[in-house]
Amino acid sequence: MRLSRFYAPTLKEVPAEAEVISHKLLLRAGMIRKLTSGIYTYLPLGLKILNKVADICRAEMNRAGAQEILMPSVQPADLWRETGRWEYYGKELLRFADRHGRDYCLGPTHEEVVTDLVRGEVRSYRQLPLNLYQVQTKFRDEIRPRFGLMRGREFVMKDAYSFDKDEAGADKSYWDMYHAYDRTFRRLGLMFRAVEADSGAIGGNFSHEFMVLAETGEDTIAACTACAYAANLERAEVMDATPSSDKPSGEACGCGALAEVSTPGKHTVEEVCAFLKIPAARLIKTLLYDVDGQAVAALVRGDREMNEVKLKNRLNATTVTLATPEQVKAWTSAEVGFAGPVRGMLSVTRILADNELKHGDAWVTGANKTDAHYTNVSLSRDCGANIEFGDLRVIAATDPCPRCGGGIEFKRGIEVGHVFKLGLKYSQTMNAKFLDENGREQFMIMGCYGIGVSRIVAAAIEQNHDENGIIWPPAIAPFEVVVMSLGGKEPEVAAKAEELYLAMIEAGIEAALDDRDERPGVKFKDADLVGYPMQIVVGGKGLANGIVEAKDRRTGVKTELPVADFAAAFAAWRKDVHGGWGA
């Protein structure tokens, strides 16, 4: 491609709308433009990158035996009513009616459509397993779209769906996809980690997320420093044994008599601890939740964080929301901040406590009375037997790895892939059945597997950039190399640049030729900004000495290549650059 005719309007200044680096650079490098909130046009450069990511996904899907299809983005409401998601999915599902008043939605995902497709055709176990995928534009009416391509409303996703005749087959399909994803992200040239995840709203019982590691990631993952264990924060298990060193020193045993103390106006953990001069680890935080309409109390140590996903899973609930101040008053007869498990909790049906609370005594809790707390609380003595213990808290950096007991560290990541084992959730509600070997009807066992194609474009930038611009991994760079012609008035420079460019094209290398009538500085800045992994600089001085300059965008290292034997020298250098990416 000759840049003189290429539509890639670069920007010197950052448009005010951009907050994160990938958004800024995508805009500045002329790769995307916003049409409206959360919805973007891909310009030629942006589209090339998007397509490269998609093609790598396709190659690995095909390799794993999945077959590409393309499903509609507009879906009829009836299908969604079958699975109950027309009601359940909420406002994120963009709904509209056609001229006849029939309801439709813009597909945020395609479980219903693909299940409908398969149930109509697949009748026999002989037709299974089956894995169908597509690369498609999805629409989710996000409450708050932000960060450019990172969290748009319209986005491109690769989604695959597997159908199996039995559990063993479904497990194989799952792990086949897991490994295909592993290969995909390796090929993309990104640093990533597969983590155990909660299966969330789509449902199911087993899942992994693939996270691109980047400081700016929205998600936190807990990773073991010794073994391969990694999980997202919602999921990460906490072992049921508090290390003794974690206990407040010298305070743990010898529980005196329950006592009420006045704590006027002290309703946060911080305030109470400061007022009573105790560490937060001595306090029990009592959180009240509305769980599917029932009042539930959940207890966690004062210095810990409640993990609502764990709570929800433990209770097998569909909705878990923190109680409103009005609810708190009704249930405890006290203002927010004074709830506790020791008597007086009206209308609370269940009390759950984090495992850690088994291991201590002499706690401080709210007294269910405004401006009062209890000290010397023993859960076993003062609350009776109705407390259910379980793993309810968010893992902390001081906790041991739940697999090997090693250390846990937190990393930031961007979720770019997710594999789910769905089980029978959709096949049952949508009646997707087949006849097994014995002539008996069985429900198909499903799995679904997503990769955020457009999000990967943003994630790759978050992970690979510097102050000058983007640094594309070669596998997804819009062009592998740019040949910069710094000719000025010297026609032989332009001619040589053109010659090298054409030779590269001939050799099947994706090259761009910067033949614009611009000053050298502009070309250098744009080349760094756009992020071509390799830059070839053809200038008058160099040519006089029989060399052109080659710059590795990632390392910034410049190498001189002889014009006389350019093809061979370039090939060797190129191999070197790729090698630096671990390719």
Added chain:
RNA sequence: CGGGAUGUGGCUCAGUCUGGUAGAGCGCUGCGUUCGGGACGCAGAGACCGGAGGUUCAAAUCCUCUCAUCCCGACCA
């Protein structure tokens, strides 16, 4: 949905408090000079100041309504 902010040429922003001929830089067009890290000079083009009402002799500026965008939170892949 709650909280905060912003809408002025393609982009970044000043001007709004205190009403009185719409500004700057970048970008764009032409000419000339320049040519290895976003050059310089000269001459230009380009804005019904987000929209609708209102107050006023007079509104980018004050008032009311409305729309859009961005940030924080809840939600989510």
